[in-house]
Every structure is written in structure tokens, then in C-alpha cells.
Amino acid sequence: MVYEVSYELLGKIFVAALLIIAAVFAMGLSLAYIVFKKKKLIFPKFILFVLDSFHAMSKKAVSLLGGNEFMIEIVGIEIRNKLSKNKFAKTPYSERIIILPQCLRKLECPAKMSSVDGLKCIGCGQCKVAKIAKKAKELGYKDTIVVPGGGFIKRIIKKYKPEAILGVACPHEVHGGMAQLAKTGVVLQGIILKYGGCVETKVDLRELYGMMSLSSSPD
Ligand code: SF4
Numbered sequence: 001m002v003y004e005v006s007y008e009l010l011g012k013i014f015v016a017a018l019l020i021i022a023a024v025f026a027m028g029l030s031l032a033y034i035v036f037k038k039k040k041l042i043f044p045k046f047i048l049f050v051l052d053s054f055h056a057m058s059k060k061a062v063s064l065l066g067g068n069e070f071m072i073e074i075v076g077i078e079i080r081n082k083l084s085k086n087k088f089a090k091t092p093y094s095e096r097i098i099i100l101p102q103c104l105r106k107l108e109c110p111a112k113m114s115s116v117d118g119l120k121c122i123g124c125g126q127c128k129v130a131k132i133a134k135k136a137k138e139l140g141y142k143d144t145i146v147v148p149g150g151g152f153i154k155r156i157i158k159k160y161k162p163e164a165i166l167g168v169a170c171p172h173e174v175h176g177g178m179a180q181l182a183k184t185g186v187v188l189q190g191i192i193l194k195y196g197g198c199v200e201t202k203v204d205l206r207e208l209y210g211m212m213s214l215s216s217s218p219d
Contacts, residue, residue: 028051033071070171089215094140094142096141096142098143104129128202128203129146145160165186170201175190189214191211
């Protein structure tokens with residue numbers, strides 16, 4: 001009899017736990033949708049917790065509901081950007097680096113790829129990489145690194161020891177990189193490519209320069 005009561009109780013606790021998880025998930029996803037549509041941040045840390053804890057489930061739910069395939073990543077990036085914006089602005093330019101994806105370059109790019117530093121742009125001017133690197137240099141950034149993928153990031157952090165990173169990539173890469181580095185203490189800002197597709201992609205220079213120039217103290 002004692003065991004029967006215990007099993008019944010366990011069953012109730014299990015069902016109650018499932019209902020609470022479902023409610024938390026539904027609330028997180030609803031708030032994420034508000035961020036996506038209205039750009040309003042309500043309980044941003046709660047949304048991040050839900051999206052990070054249930055990433056695959058969130059993607060599936062958005063897909064079943066016919067939403068934007070990158071909504072989860074876009075919302076995650078937007079929230080992380082807003083939460084870190086002030087810290088990024090306070091970080092001296094000299095302690096920041098920019099990480100660009102190699103897909104920004106032209107197919108005829110003459111630069112060589114290094115397994116340590118990524119693509120060594122020679123400034124031929126066929127794509128925007130040289131222009132962005134020049135702007136970063138003028139501002140006083142530590143460096144601009146062009147990488148073939150997210151696997152380079154840890155190596156770059158080890159080498160450059162930046163206090164802040166501004167990363168440009170597709171939604172999946174920016175979101176993954178920000179989530180991966182969230183606990184490292186490095187201040188992060190992310191920008192999504194304007195036109196993706198892995199070859200000769202584009203970034204919104206106005207948006208990028210605006211973010212690069214963020215500053216709340218004379219450098
Ligand atoms: S500007 Fe740099 S990255 Fe772009 S195509 Fe020329 S060498 Fe390659």
C-alpha cells in the first residue's frame with residue numbers, strides 16, 4: 001500500500017514537472033517572439049535561459065509554427081548584444097578585436113590562409129575586408145582576423161587575449177560563438193551577415209561601423 005501511494009505521488013510530481021517545463025518553454029518562446037517582432041526586451045535573461053536550454057526544441061517549435069528559421073539565433077544575438085553593449089562601449093579599442101568570416105572575400109581573393117591567423121588579407125580591395133580592417137586600425141583595434149569557421153575562435157582568444165570581440169557571421173555561427181564564449185568573460189557583440197550563402201557574402205557596413213565605433217570613454 002505504501003509503495004502504491006509513493007508511485008502515485010511520483011507520477012503526480014512527474015506530470016507537474018512536465019507541465020511547469022512546458023509552461024516555462026511556452027512563456028520563453030512567446031517572449032522571444034515579442035523580441036523578434038517588436039524589438040522589446042522583456043525578461044531577457046529568462047528568454048536566454050529558455051533558448052539556450054531548449055535550443056533544438058525551440059527551433060523545432062518555430063519551424064512547426066511556420067516562423068523564421070533563424071528566429072531563435074537572431075533573438076539570442078539581439079539579447080546578448082543589448083546586455084553587453086555598455087561593457088563593450090567601455091572597453092578600449094586597443095583591447096578589442098574583430099572577427100570576420102572568410103566568405104566575405106571574393107572568389108578570386110589572392111590572400112593566403114594561415115592555420116594560426118586565418119586569412120591574411122593583402123588589401124587588394126576586391127571585397128570589404130580590407131576596408132573594414134583599415135577602419136578598425138584607424139580606431140585603434142587590436143586586430144581584424146578573418147577566419148574560415150568558429151573552430152578558430154578559441155585559438156584566437158588564446159593568442160590575442162582580447163577583452164572584447166566583435167564577430168560577424170551567419171546567424172548560426174554568431175549565435176553559437178556567443179553562446180560558446182558566454183562564460184569566458186570576453187565581452188561580445190555580434191552582427192549577422194546581410195547576405196549569407198557561404199560565398200561572397202555581404203555585411204551592412206553602416207551597422208558594423210556603428211558597432212565598431214561604440215565608445216563611452218576616450219581611447
Ligand atoms: S580585400 Fe583582402 S580578403 Fe578581400 S579579396 Fe582582397 S585580399 Fe581577399
